[in-house]
Structure formats: C-alpha cells, structure tokens
Amino acid sequence: MTEEATEKVVKETAEEVTEKAAKESAEKATKEKTEEAANDATKDSLGNKGTGNSVQIPRTGAEWNDYYKSKYGDGNVTWVTELKSYDDILNNPKAL
Structure with missing residues (x-):
C-alpha cells in the first residue's frame, strides 16, 4: 500500500471514529436528559418524589x-x- 493510500485509510478511519464518538456522546446526552425529565415528572406539585401512586x-x-x-x-x-x-x-x- 502506498503512503498516500495509507494516509487516506487513516484519515477515513479517524473520521469514522470521530463520527461514532460524537453520535455516542449525543445519544448519552439525550438519554441523560430523558432520565432527568422522567425524574422531574415523578415529583408532585410540592416537590415530593416518587412514582405512580406513591406521589x-x-x-x-x-x-x-x-x-x-x-x-x-x-x-x-x-x-x-x-x-x-x-x-x-x-x-x-x-x-x-
């Protein structure tokens, strides 16, 4: 493999890794926001936490x-x- 071809493969691999890491980071942030919203939804009007009937x-x-x-x-x-x-x-x- 030529040096130019090797650089191209390395560059493409780096882009794929960066893209994958960005996607995973965004998914993690979305999941955390969803969990945070779910936790807030389990609070009643007086700030008591719980789920379902316990609230x-x-x-x-x-x-x-x-x-x-x-x-x-x-x-x-x-x-x-x-x-x-x-x-x-x-x-x-x-x-x-």
Missing part, C-alpha cells in the same frame, strides 16, 4: 387552592364551597 399524597383544600393559584394565577382561581361552617360539615358530610 399521590392526600392534599388539603388549601394546598389545592395554592397549587391552582400558582399554576393558573390568583385572579383565575376561586375557591367555591357550599360549606360555610363546622355545622354545615356535620349536617352534610357528603359535601366534602
């Missing part, structure tokens, strides 16, 4: 109200309930 912690009405106000804006959320007092709760517990 579904019972919330108070005030917590839901704060969540919706932060998500949609204070002026776009109104807390409406038919219960006005403790006696209303005792007289109509299904309204909770």
Whole structure:
C-alpha cells in the first residue's frame, strides 16, 4: 500500500471514529436528559418524589387552592364551597 493510500485509510478511519464518538456522546446526552425529565415528572406539585401512586399524597383544600393559584394565577382561581361552617360539615358530610 502506498503512503498516500495509507494516509487516506487513516484519515477515513479517524473520521469514522470521530463520527461514532460524537453520535455516542449525543445519544448519552439525550438519554441523560430523558432520565432527568422522567425524574422531574415523578415529583408532585410540592416537590415530593416518587412514582405512580406513591406521589399521590392526600392534599388539603388549601394546598389545592395554592397549587391552582400558582399554576393558573390568583385572579383565575376561586375557591367555591357550599360549606360555610363546622355545622354545615356535620349536617352534610357528603359535601366534602
């Protein structure tokens, strides 16, 4: 093989190796971003981590109200309930 042919083969091999390394690096970065997004998706509105039902912690009405106000804006959320007092709760517990 001539020196010129050898240089051409070395150059082509180097380009292939560089291209392969760049592709693997991009795939790794994409995988890491996907995993990071998946981890963020397992956090609930209060920042608790978990998966599936473990994230579904019972919330108070005030917590839901704060969540919706932060998500949609204070002026776009109104807390409406038919219960006005403790006696209303005792007289109509299904309204909770």
